Amino acid sequence: MKNSIPLSLHGRRVIASLAILFAAFILSSPVATAATWNGIEPLKSRRADVERALGKPLRDQPGETGTLHFKVAGGTVKVAFVTSRFIATKKLSPELEGTVLQIVLQHASSNETPESLTIAGNSNFERQEGQGGVVYRNLKEGIVYTFLGGKLKTTYFTPSSEQWSRAQRAG
Helix, strand or coil, rough: CCCCCCHHHHHHHHHHHHHHHHHHHHHHHCCCCCCCCECCCCCCHHHHHHHHCCCCCCEECCCCCCCEEEEEECCEEEEEEHHHHHHHHHCCCCHHEEEEEEEEEEEECCCCCCCCCCCCCCCCCHHHHEEEEEEEEEEECCCEEEEEEEEEEEECCCCCCCHHHHHHHHC
């Protein structure tokens, strides 16, 4: 007849070791966040954060659209916020209302190209041609670039794919 206690202790040690390894793996895994601009991050930053970073808006469109417009060096910025209607439509957590949904940076006269931004040929970006321009998308990080005539025209900062997944699970 075998004594099952030593096996039981060994089994507990193995399980405890596996649990510790799993916890260490989870804690050390990088958390996917959206691309930020000027310290503003989609689904995190709020209006006060935006105004602290950019100052008083040129135009304030509260209500249905919930957008602010700013003049910045090199162009203009439009910041859109998560509205209650958007939350209801996308079935998101109500806590996200009032956070930044999207940052749209319109470049007045940029000399940046896909090559200078090192996105041409970058496998993290999906390239799409159309109507005289080229669009590069990295939905994993939440950034989209549009180029007209080979020069950067617009940059979009949106929630990362991981942030969208978390927001939809929480709602």
